[in-house]
Amino acid sequence: MEQISIDETDLKLLDSLQTDASLSNQALAERVHISPPTCLRRVKRLRDAGLIEREVALLSGDKLAALLGHGLTAIVEITLDRQGAEHLDAFELRVAADAAVQQCYRVSPGPDFVLMVHVADMPSYLALAQRLFTSDANVRNVKAFFSTKRAKFEPKVLLASIRFS
CATH class of the missing domain: 1.10.10.10 (Winged helix-like DNA-binding domain superfamily/Winged helix DNA-binding domain)
Structure with missing residues (x-):
């Protein structure tokens, strides 16, 4: 490009x-x-140029919760057994393709990945864990944190160099 x-x-x-x-x-x-x-x-x-990837509607989770239920949001840390590029890429492709995975970050140091996932309930989370983590022999460790409240969500990229007149 x-x-x-x-x-x-x-x-x-x-x-x-x-x-x-x-x-x-x-x-x-x-x-x-x-x-x-x-x-x-x-x-x-x-x-x-790809600077604008897409335009989406941001939905109000709190207002939808009254209609659909809150669901379950989890922040999940994943450590792989083998960290070769092909293993990292394969895991990343697999989790990024899952609709319940809202965000996927490759991180360092510490775990290899941090995921933000949203599912309907705990049985749905267990199904996701089986589908993405338990069935993958290369997943060494999974640590999940379950959200009790979202205090802030801002997808805006900070454009710090802007000098508005």
Whole structure:
């Protein structure tokens, strides 16, 4: 992929879209102080470059809980027996493909992976553990922490170099 250069206007666009991706092109252009055609062209360039991976709706877990139940969120540390690149890659691909795994991080030092998983209940977690961990002979250790309350969730990437005027 070709290297892209970005400027302060691009950073402002990215920051605004992180806050509210539902803005119309007109509203986004006004917020960033550029013309709508320029805004459209720049956002397309940022998407094409892969800086904007996708746009999603963030759902209110607390409001959905009243309708669907809270479910169970777990932070799971995984240590593999063999850490060769092929073993790490294979495990990562397998867990990333599972819909219950919301986030997967390869970490160091300590465990090899930290996962954020969300399932309906404890039997569903046990099924996930069997599917992803117990059945894998390369998984040496699993340590799960179960969330009792989510105090903060912010998927926004900090764009520290922004200097807004």
